[in-house]
Amino acid sequence: MVEPQHIGGGKKCIVLHPSDNTATALADLQKGETLCLDVGEESRSITLREPIPFAHKFAILAIPPGEAVRKYGQLIGEATQDIQAGDYVHIHNVVSKRTRGQGR
């Protein structure tokens, strides 16, 4: 359920739940930056393919079109196009599943 487990102390981004496929920037991050992430017990290295502003998200796994985008361990929307690890994730490539007529 909604329970963030892992958050980066002194890190540049956080992954709020081990089942997430997105991370959130804790500072303005540059294109080409390589970040080390703790996702549950696992460590991953991601190179950013785009700049990511503070509090915005990037993918830490590939997300094919139609697949769930996850944060807080929850589905926050669906990919509308091919998203690769390190890509900026926002309204240009994610759609809500809960706006009227789509999710209910």
Add this chain to the structure above:
Amino acid sequence: MRNTGHELTFMGYRRANGEVGVRNLLGVFSLVTCANEAAVRIGSFVPGATVFTHQNGCGQTQADLEVVTRTLIHLGQNPNLGAVLLVSLGCEGLAPARIAEGIGRSGKPVEFVRIQQEGGYFGALSEAGLKAQKMAQAVTGWSREKIGVEELVLGLKCGASDPTSGLAANPALGKAVNRLIELGGTVIFGETTEVVGAEQILAQRAKNDDVARRLLALVDRLENRVRASGSDIRGGNPSAGNIAGGITTLEEKSIGSIVKSGSAPIQDVYEYGERRQGRGLFFVDSPGREPEILAGLVAAGAQIIAFATGLGAPQGFPFVPVIKICANYKTVQRLPDFIDLDVSRIISGGESLEEAGERIFQEILQVASGKWTKAETLGYSGSTNIYTTGPIV
């Protein structure tokens, strides 16, 4: 469980009916908007008095007057009050005797004054002043004693939010909530508006199908009301400001708010102004706006409120301490007189959510034992109201 309730305690007031308060005040309640000014003046006469005003009590539908009546009764029953003085105009739509009787069922002294019958403003002030003096003195007879943490009732709110709220302050508060629930305590949250988009996720945490069904019905009802007025919550969210702040979808925004309720099952769902029964995590129907939700949480029985903020909200509540928790470093620096707890190191580095959650939990215990919040030191507690949904007539 990491600990038994006996090892974690706070100093509170054990009332005649067995309930526990974390403050010990005389409540001066206005029964109708026309009596607000007299109530405020009466509250200033004696130390230890606190005033609750609102914009209701007359010229409303019968259904709304019922909501106002039960809310005032349950506010008056809140164990942070040792006695209650009701200030009536005399011709309002509410029945003062019914409210006095309802509050009195909690075993505390209740009195009322009627402005129209006491010879106007000065007559009422004189009569009420004498009553307030006697009642405030009686209230000071209560003293604090050691209470197990399982008797804490915490209300939750987030407001004046920014991107740090959903990222850090709310998730850290969720950790503190999980801890309190594990120890057998009680937590109440609301903000039905904030649930829209995440209602199915929240409903999965309901104790049973009936609770889930009633939770979803509250969300539907709110959406229908908003739609009937020509607006659409789903259409307008996330706002342009939210999107600029990194929020992509309505569900992301809503989850970022409800994450403050932790992960415990929801035991029951209540209408606004109702008083919750039992222990554990509860949901009460309410808007997100501060004056109304804070009163709703207190009517439901909250002794203390944890309030996560990003941009810095000022208000407390007349007889319930409101702890402001903030993860935005700039806000903490800019508004030191509003923010009680700085959890900005979750973002700038060094503190985990778990560590911040533990500090929030410890602050709650200290405030429960008598430490003043920033809002209490400022006396910033008059922004109050009761939530009604019908027309003013």
